[in-house]
Amino acid sequence: MVERLVAYRRHLRRWLADGKPRIYSHELAGLAQVTSAVVRRDVMTIGYTGSPAKGYAAAGLVDRIGRVLDPPQRPGVALVGLGSLGRAVLKHFARLHPELRFVAAFDVSPEKVGRIIDGCRCHGSADLETVLRADPALVGIIAVPGEAAQDVADRLVRAGVRGILNLAPVRLQTPPTVYVEDVDLAVSLEKVVFFARPETERLEALA
C-alpha cells in the first residue's frame, strides 16, 4: 500500500499541475493502474473522504497522503559513495524531492572531500560517525562498490540510521530493526536480457 500511496501522490501532483482540482477514483485508478475499488479502499484506510458525485479534492488528498508518508520533520538522508551512481542519485533527489534533506555525503576520494556537490557537503568516509553525531540521519543511501558496502552499512546502523537504500550489488546483514531496500541495476538488467530472449531459446538453454 505504501508503494500505491507514493504513486497516487505523484499522479495527483501532476493532475493538479494540469489545473484540475478534483479527481474521481476511477481516474486515479486508471493513472495508477489499479482498480477503482483498490483506490477507494486505500483512501478510506488513510481516513480521507470524497463524494461519489464530485470525486476527491486532489490537493486535500495529497496532503492526507503526505501526513501518512512523510515524517513530521524532513527526514535526514546520508549518502555514502559519490561515484557516478551516487552523484546521479543526489542530483535526481535534490531536484525532484525537496522534501528530503541530504545531511551529508561521504566519499573516500580526496578531490571530492570538502567540496559541495549538488548542494550537499562531501565529507571523508572516515568522518561518518562524527558528522552524523552532529546531524543525525534517518536514512542512508549506499552507493559504494560491493566490497565496501557491508562495512558502510554497519557504520550507518551504529550511527543511528533506521533505513537503508542499498545500491551496491550485495545483500547486507543488518539488525531486524533496520529496513533495507535493495536496488540492483545489474540484476534488473540481466533479468530483462534473459526474458527478452525468444522463449524457445530460453527453454533450450535450460534443457
Added chain:
Amino acid sequence: MVERLVAYRRHLRRWLADGKPRIYSHELAGLAQVTSAVVRRDVMTIGYTGSPAKGYAAAGLVDRIGRVLDPPQRPGVALVGLGSLGRAVLKHFARLHPELRFVAAFDVSPEKVGRIIDGCRCHGSADLETVLRADPALVGIIAVPGEAAQDVADRLVRAGVRGILNLAPVRLQTPPTVYVEDVDLAVSLEKVVFFARPETERLEALA
C-alpha cells in the same frame, strides 16, 4: 530462479577470484542467502552436477549458468536518455558488464548528439528508428523524464526491442510479448523513509 542464478554467478566469480576452485552447496547457499536445498535444486535444474564429497567446480558452474543466462550473441542494448541517471547507468555497465553491447544512446540535447559518451555514440532521439534498423537492440533502457517515457517505449517496441529496463517514474503500457522491469529510485527511497520511522509514528499516521 533467474535472479538467483545471477546472484550465484556473481558470488562464484568472486570465489574464483579469491583463488578457490571448488564450492559446496552450503557455501554458495550462505553467500546467496538461500538454503542449500534451493542451491542444489537450481543447479540440478540447469543440468550441472557436483559431488557430495568435493562440491561443485566453480568455473564449470559459472559456464553452465552463462549458457542459461546469456544469449548466444552479445545482446544489443539501446539507452534512451543521457541525463545524470542515464550516464551513470552507461558508465556502470560499460565498466562492470562487458558482456553487454551498447548499440547506441539517444538524447534530445544538441550538445550530446554526435558525441561518444563512455564508449557509446549518442544519436538524436529523432533518429531512433533509423539507427536501430541498422543495428538492432534486444533490450532498451529508458532513462528519460516520466512524460516522455511511454512514447520512447512505443518506439523501442516498434524498433524490435523485446525487453525494457524502465528507470522513468511511470508504468509503461507494452504488448505482452515485451518484458518490462521497473526500477524507480524515488519509490524505493520513499519506502525506506516510511519504514525507517518508528512503528508507533507510522501507526499514528495511519490512524
